[in-house]
Amino acid sequence: MLKAVILIGGPQKGTRFRPLSLDIPKPLFPVAGLPLVQHLIEACLAIEGLKEILLIGFYSSSQIQPFANEMQHQYNVTIKYLQEFIALGTAGGLYHFRDQIRFGNPEAFFVINGDVCSDFPLAELYTFHKEQMVNEKALVTIMGTEATRHQSLNYGCIVTNKETNEVTHYVEKPSSYVSTLINCGVYVFSPEIFQTIGAVNLKQQEHYRNGYSNGTKEAGYIQLEQEILAPLAGSGQIFALPVTNWWSQLKTAGSAIYANRHYLQLYKTKHPERLYNSSGAGGETCMIYPDVHIDRTAHIHPSAVLGPNVSIGPGVTIGAGVRIRESIVLSDATIEDHSLVLHSIIGRGSHVGRWARVEGTPSDPDPNKPFAKMENRPLFNKDGRLNPSITILGCSVSVPAETILLNSVVLPNKELSRSIKNEIIL
Amino acid sequence: MVEGKRALILVGGYGTRLRPLTLSRPKPLVEFANKPILLHQIEALVDAGVTEVILAVSYRAKQMEEELTIEATKLGVNIIYSHETEPLGTAGPIALAKEHLSKSTKPFFVLNSDIICDFPFRELAKFHEDHGKEGTIVVTKVEEPSKYGVVVYDKTNCIQSFIEKPQEFISNKINAGLYILNPSVINRIDLKPTSIEKEVFPNMASDKQLYAFELKGFWMDVGQPKDFLTGMCLYLTHLRETNSQKLYKGPGVVGNVIVDPTATIGNNCQIGPNVTIGPGVVIEDGVCIKRSTILRGATICSNSWLESCIVGWKCHVGRWVRMEGSTVLGEDVIVKDETYINGGQVLPHKNIATSVPEPQIIM
16 A cells, blocks of 8 residues: 655745735646646556545645545545644654554655646656665655756755665755756655654754754754755665656746646646647637647637647636737636737736736746756846746736736736836735 | 919938838828828918929939829929938028029928928918018927927017027927028028028028917927827827818727728727728738827738837738837838837838837837
8 A cells, every 4th residue: 555645835835936825825726727736646646556645734724625625525535634733844744644644554655745746757666666675675765857967956966876776975955066866856755764754853852852952943843855865875775766757846936837838738648638629629619729728617719819838727708819828827817808918827816908918928947958947036136126037917916908017926906007017016 | 374382391301210111211201191291281282372392302302203293293283303412401402492482572481391280371371471571480389399499589479589499498489390481581591501490590580580470270290200190199180170071980990090991990999099091901800009000001910909109011010919109110011920019110121020028129
């Protein structure tokens, strides 16, 4: 039996995802029509023998529990939300819920960071881990991917024995180059890992008893990368499997469009029914440049032109002669006639008047550099100017007819009255 | 035979201020409200009994001659071309045309070619005759006199002085670029580059030989794109008051719009206020155009939005294009689908494939 743990974080985390995370927890933000974390759940469910998924985070139960219930109902497996009440770090959180995780005696369990987007090769990862478990020494296998030398510094860097894939050295976000193989935030753990975490926990307690302060950290706070993975390196119990699958993190709002494109692409092989197919739909249909996802409850005027890389949420209304490209339109938004939406996210219940132009600047990884990842640039550059990014409308924003909204971010519930360029509107 | 009146139009230079349009056509032939600027003036002159128009030209006279000859024949007016071989300023051309202008003792009109207004030539001639002095300048009231030549005159309208581009407010009456002069004025001008405003008029004023005629109604120097569009709005408003049957009526039209009968407009468009659409123009479905001029043979594709633009002859503007901010497209420019142009000045025959979000000249 196998289990999966998805670490979804909490409202204090994911602030770079604002304003999209202001009215919806980031794990529930829809990418390619599905909440971000549902893509992870689906990847886990594809694993044979996987019986239970635990979501661990510190969102209030009311924010996540209804979603967990719905998922359990939809997929007919046990899906639980375990709420942390104090921040214990990644390993501390796992250790806190160790009885839940070990219950039923799983052979191993997956741990996935909630903001990872990928076509998760989880079966491959588990097969590899199982092979290493034969001699009962493998505690963890990390999914690894290649990064550029420059970008590797933003990630956990892994040095391996190329023949055995054993991790010989691990540094989290080093200040100088260590390795271009980076930690994807996707793991398989053997249940015995809890002895290792337990030992670290015990050591911390002893330390505290001997009069050393714990600082501002909560008792039992243990970071997975620095306190567990790094010390395990070289012990022969930790492995990293390099994979070449698509992988990205959803840190900034700007990366949502990139993730959307890749998840739509994956639908082509895994869920073609989720892509809009004009030949399948009856009557007059709009013009589509694939890939496009349209919720069944959305109303699209037949003269609209959508795609590529567009997701349209439930209850959305798209008027005559509208053009949408490289964008996400969230539930119940309205785009009036003749408007153009490019490289933008239109928030829930927002309204774009006719002949408006909502446009952002694409922020994809550098296509000319192999293994380049999303840049996740800060909002402002060194000169204090807004870095051009995708345009984002928070929920219930109203854009007047005939205006232009360029490279801007508008916080929720704002009624704009003029054109806006390169601004953040509070 | 009754001797007709004469007029001199200062056509002059290259029209650089109205580039990129004037790279394809001499400025006087650029259509303002679907008619060459010069024709607005010639028609008004003919209406006032002018039978001979002297055009002081220095540049691309050939193209102008070819096109104007047909119109002149229609109007029954004799057009004489007075060629400057070197730029002679605003007064020199009068001396150059001496032969034509001094044929008769009657006064003649002089016009700057960029002026659009409700030309009051009859009233002007009457006023001039009544005061009996050598010259009359038409003056008009403007909001910002500091960019023009201000005219100061007394209660009898006798001009006292001129102040070119005053820094401090002196008066809001400016030289409108329309004059009526007696042939005797020619003797005040030498055949060399001379400014009528700076050299000839001040002398006439000190001799108390110059009067001001106050213009009623609209006036605009349409020599540059921004003013061209402002002038178009004023002209269309004037047309509404005086000749409203010339305005276009049809579905989706808002305010004052003129559309050439050979142009076509698609469904669900919003055209106006203040739009002129030239011959053979094609406006596809779902287009919104405000405060713009679309010249002959241009195509605006569906769902585009234009405000304060001049779209040159035979341009092709793609779908979902947004253009604003006094954007001027030269002849035969192609603007690709979904691009945004703000204050772009695009030279002829260019292909615009990426957005121009800030004002820029595209060579």
